[in-house]
Amino acid sequence: MLFRDRTDGKRLRLPAFNAILPFLMKGRNSSAVYFGKDIEVENAIRYVHRKNAESGANAFSLFGLLLAAGARTFFEKPDLNRFIKGRTFYARHETAFSFVVKKRLTEEAGESIAKVRFEAGDTVYKMMDRINEAIDFAKSEIKGAGDREIDLAHRLPFGKSIITSGFRFLDALNIAPASMLKADPLYTSAFFANLGSIGLDAPFHHLYEWGTASLFVVVGRTFQKEVRLGDGSTVRRTHIGIRATVDERISEGIYFAHAASLFQRYILRPELMELAPSSPNPGP
16 A cells, blocks of 8 residues: 555554454455344334424435434444455544435336435434435436446446556555545445335345445345233234344454444434434443
């Protein structure tokens, strides 16, 4: 690498045990850990319906709440926003999530990728605005910088090979243009896939070796599941399947467990996100 820091991240100095991991496990997928959980969403669904009824618009969605809960979790558990490039650890400068958007729910309709950026002081209302703006832009016919670069690479003779090889070279030296990193949806904090929107269960997904995403989250369809109450009786409640793949090198097990618990707490009680965080790093 030519420079120690990058335009999208600051180099980290970690203990020897952590620092050697990228030399032992060189790729994200050779370092992947898989975690699945079914989360109750009864209250989250009621919350979405209530907020949309209050505003008279469909500004809230269950998937949007999941993204908002993820963003809050990233801000309160910043180790999740680390990534590894060139066997070096970096702390990402921004919190951004990417996800695929179908322009229409048909087989023939095209796809685009939305990339939404969050700020540490965002409330759930501001986060929903950011998410909806990103979705609207992805569904529009306006091409973003990333789309234009892909089109150019596709049209030029040997363009895909030349441009991707050149970009990898610049990225390895930490001198890739900031504009290209911001436009590329795989240079992101986490990639989300909402398979529940097309009625599918959530599978585990691999991590992308291109880019810097250390976490991939798949959201499945909602379903009914029996829950045992304190008196021993059972009741059927709505759940959603979440499957996450994470690069284990960026942190350690207890930290991931606390982050997962925090994420679930925000889904169970989305009203907690109505106020801006009072502290950047509260306990689990």
